[in-house]
Amino acid sequence: MAEALPPFQAFLDEHLHPVRAFLRGMVGPNDADDCLQETFLAALRAYPRAEATNLRSWIFTIARRKAIDHHRTRRRRAQPVAEPEELIDRQGASAGPTSSALGMSARHSEIWTAVAELPPSQRAAVVLRFAVDLRYREVGEALGTSEEAARQSVHEGLKKLRAHADDLKEMAR
Amino acid sequence: MSEFVDGLLARADTEGLLDVAYATLDTPLGTAMVAATPRGLVRLALPNEDPDRVLTSLAADVSPRLLEYPARLDEARRELDEYFEHRRDHFELALDWRLSHPGFYRRVLRATARVPFGEVITYGDAARRAGNSRAFRAAGTALGSNPIPIVVPCHRVIRSGGDIGNYGGGPEMKRFLLELEGAV
DSSP states (O other), X not given: OOOOOOOHHHHHHHHHHHHHHHHHHHHOHHHHHHHHHHHHHHHHHHGGGSOGGGHHHHHHHHHHHHHHXXXXXXXXTTOOSSOHHHHHHHHHXXXXXXXXXXXXXXXXXXXXXXXXXXXXXXXHHHIIIIISOOOHHHHHHHHTSOHHHHHHHHHHHHXXXXXXXXXXXXXXX | OHHHHHHHHHHHHHTTOOSXXXXXXXXXXXXXXXXXXXXXXXXXXXXXXXXXXXXXXXHHHTOSOEEEOGGGGHHHHHHHHHHHTTOXXXXXXXXXXXXXXXXXXXXXXXXXXXXXXTOXXXXXXXXXHTTOTTOHXXXXXXHHTOSSTTTSOGGGEEOTTSOOOOOTTOHHHHXXXXXXXXXX
């Protein structure tokens, strides 16, 4: 017999904060909550047909799709995708208790701005590994890839971030 | 974050995605739980029931689209509050009967729902009103599986000798309810 689905409330309680952290990393803090609502509404619509065995992978797949949709819509509106200055400015504008979910100090903003410039798959992998704190196997599940591919994406992403950090140090000199 | 969840719930309700809404309720007997579908009240869990198990069963037996959404239960909670405060002697709530077995069991429960405040009947009476006067044992089983106790007042069905008989929430709870109604 198929494993029974937990009540949606329990599912929501378990995944709301991790998925929010993921979306903040993927689309920035200002648009994250819109994407979050779209994500959980889509999940609620499809929930009776979901497979109870891997709900985390399922919800992150939906969230990733919503983040991609979000970027497409923005591009169609001829807006740049999360310009670095824009991200920082908006964080400054909304500074307050709500802007701290990713620990957005000025220094953190720089890091997440650099993350925003990574190619989508590396970006998703890095965010899942470090903002959501998933293990590589779980990152792979969430991205629909192998553990090894997830490790590789994170590795590549980190390499770019390190190069970026070196550039920042150069500029600060 | 609770603001976010409120927004999500309101949209889910508007879009008809909220198959079961539930809320807790403080009563003189302890914390109870009420759950409703768009059709009406579907479940009342007495304070001695484990809320997690009740929710898991609701997810399996009604729908996993089950969320804590007290707005849908405002009327049920208000009427139950009034009942416990001696300000109400009948309920005007729409009921969703889907958790009771169709057939004899449900007929027993529907017959019991018509027993007025302050009165009691016997298991034999309940069986006869459901169309089978000899099935008083089955009537007892039907009442024991009542998914909406208090509102469907199975506590008003007692043994023919005057003993108050069994109750899902325990005999003390049954006695409390009958005393509240002035029936014993």
